[in-house]
Each structure stands twice: as structure tokens, then as C-alpha cells.
Amino acid sequence: MKFGVFLYQPEPVEGVDYNFYRLKSESGIVGKVNPEMYTNIACFGDNYMAAKRPDWVSVSSWGPALRTNKRYNLRWDVVCMTNPEAREYNLKIIADCAKVSPGISISSQHFADQHFCTCPRCIEQQRKSGLKWLDWRAKTVTDFLAEVKEKVPGNPLFVNCLPDPLMGRERFGYDFEAMAQYTDYFVIPMFSKAYPTPWYWETIARGYKSFLKKPVMVNFYVRGPNETWDTVAPADQIMTVATRVARQGVDGIIFLAEKAEYIREFQKRCVANKEKREFLKGHNGDEVLELFDRWEKMLK
Numbered sequence: 001m002k003f004g005v006f007l008y009q010p011e012p013v014e015g016v017d018y019n020f021y022r023l024k025s026e027s028g029i030v031g032k033v034n035p036e037m038y039t040n041i042a043c044f045g046d047n048y049m050a051a052k053r054p055d056w057v058s059v060s061s062w063g064p065a066l067r068t069n070k071r072y073n074l075r076w077d078v079v080c081m082t083n084p085e086a087r088e089y090n091l092k093i094i095a096d097c098a099k100v101s102p103g104i105s106i107s108s109q110h111f112a113d114q115h116f117c118t119c120p121r122c123i124e125q126q127r128k129s130g131l132k133w134l135d136w137r138a139k140t141v142t143d144f145l146a147e148v149k150e151k152v153p154g155n156p157l158f159v160n161c162l163p164d165p166l167m168g169r170e171r172f173g174y175d176f177e178a179m180a181q182y183t184d185y186f187v188i189p190m191f192s193k194a195y196p197t198p199w200y201w202e203t204i205a206r207g208y209k210s211f212l213k214k215p216v217m218v219n220f221y222v223r224g225p226n227e228t229w230d231t232v233a234p235a236d237q238i239m240t241v242a243t244r245v246a247r248q249g250v251d252g253i254i255f256l257a258e259k260a261e262y263i264r265e266f267q268k269r270c271v272a273n274k275e276k277r278e279f280l281k282g283h284n285g286d287e288v289l290e291l292f293d294r295w296e297k298m299l300k
């Protein structure tokens with residue numbers, strides 16, 4: 001089992017197998033690649049481009065793919081994924097990063113949600129394809145992934161999929177079987193500001209693990225941008241949920257933080273909580289407990 005961190009600043013941390021840098025998060029701001037870190041790129045979730053180019057925003061009969069559309073739970077604004085300019089823009093960033101980065105991770109490489117996208121270009125592309133609506137959407141997502149994979153020759157490609165193992169095809173256009181051909185690792189973000197009920201996260205992990213044909217990693221929220229330690233889950237909740245998800249057979253766990261300093265503090269807090277580490281023994285998630293042991297040695 002592997003461990004990683006998912007950071008918004010290009011400074012890596014020690015004590016994990018993978019350091020991911022969010023070079024382009026859904027804010028749309030593009031940073032500078034760090035060759036020491038794996039690079040994450042959010043593709044069509046892009047607040048910056050949605051504001052700059054309102055004509056790029058994905059649309060539906062239920063309104064646009066904007067955070068202000070309350071009929072959906074959109075965490076960011078989404079541009080239409082069949083827009084050739086948006087595709088080229090993201091593919092170029094991916095290709096440039098892949099030349100220097102040890103691997104690439106992509107996010108929001110899919111449709112915004114159910115009913116998207118019904119812009120004239122998407123309607124026309126579907127009509128020409130002769131495929132049914134859901135089949136066309138799934139093929140569109142898979143084809144984009146194939147293009148991404150071509151830009152990342154020889155290096156691992158991590159593909160993030162939103163945490164819905166049941167309705168991913170209808171909502172986002174995920175055809176997991178087809179996507180697995182171009183994916184080296186699936187990553188399931190499990191972001192929450194609190195993890196008091198690990199049962200649900202275990203359920204999602206178990207579901208994904210039951211059918212994905214490539215290794216599965218999950219990602220937990222330690223401390224993202226604009227948070228304090230009081231607005232996020234206490235370390236002991238993350239220790240528990242990580243151990244409980246590990247026992248469902250996931251292949252890796254990633255921890256999200258704005259910067260390296262917050263991961264170092266999180267590592268300290270995990271190591272210091274001897275009582276929780278003892279309690280978690282016997283849960284069948286020992287690899288997480290061994291990670292805390294390694295952090296303890298590292299921090300001495």
C-alpha cells in the first residue's frame with residue numbers, strides 16, 4: 001500500500017511515496033511545475049476560464065455549470081469538455097508538465113453532472129456520432145482520457161473520479177471499464193471537513209474496489225486552502241477513516257493539505273495520539289498504523 005500527499009504549493013514533504021502538486025486546481029490558476037513532484041491538473045473545472053470566457057461554460061436544461069446553480073452541488077464552475085480550445089489548453093499544460101514531472105494526475109476530466117452538456121456543439125457531436133446520449137457522453141470522456149494518456153508516455157497517469165461508484169456513468173460520463181485502459185491509478189477524492197462516520201467512506205471504497213480494473217487510491221481532506229485547524233476534521237478522525245478504508249483493500253491513501261507545513265503538523269498529531277494508534281490495532285488496516293510508526297521514527 002502506498003501513501004501520498006496532495007498539496008496546493010510546490011514544496012514536497014517527507015514520509016510519503018507520492019507528493020502531488022496541484023499545479024492547476026479548479027481555481028484555474030496555473031502554477032509552476034516542480035520536477036520533484038507529481039503534477040495534478042484539473043481540466044474542465046476551471047473558475048478562472050468560466051469567468052474569463054462565459055461562452056465556454058457548460059450548459060443544461062437545468063441551467064449552467066456554475067457554482068451559483070443551486071440545482072446541483074457544483075464545487076467549481078465547469079467549461080464544456082468538447083470545446084476544442086479548452087481541450088487544447090489543458091492538453092498543452094498536461095504535455096508540458098509530463099516532460100519534467102514523474103507522473104500526472106488529472107481531475108474534472110468529465111462532464112459536470114447529469115444533463116450536461118447540451119450546448120449546440122455537444123448536441124451536434126452526439127447527433128453525428130449516431131450514439132445514444134449516455135453512450136456518446138461516456139465515449140467523449142474516454143476519448144479525452146486517451147488523448148491525455150498520449151501526452152504522458154512512460155509515466156504513470158492518476159485519474160481522479162468523484163466518489164459516486166453507482167451513478168458515475170449517468171452523472172459524469174464515466175465508463176470505468178473503458179477508462180481503465182488508459183488509467184494507471186484511479187483516485188477517489190473523499191473530501192470532507194469531518195469524518196465522524198467512517199462507515200460511509202468504507203462503503204464507497206468497497207464499491208469502487210469491487211469493480212475498478214486498476215489500483216484504487218483514496219484522498220482525505222486534512223487542511224485545504226482557507227481553513228484553520230478548527231474548521232477541519234481532527235487528526236484522530238482521519239486516522240480512523242484511513243484505517244477503516246485501508247481494510248477494504250484500497251491500494252493507496254493520499255492526504256490533501258494546502259501546504260507541506262500542514263502535513264508535517266498532521267504527521268505530528270497522528271504520531272502523538274498513542275491511544276488512537278493502540279485502539280486501531282486489530283482493525284485489519286495495519287499498513288496505516290505502520291505509516292504512523294514510520295512517521296514517528298522520521299520525526300525523532
Ligand SMILES: [Zn+2]
Pocket residue numbers: 058059080081082083117118119120121122
Ligand atoms: Zn457542450
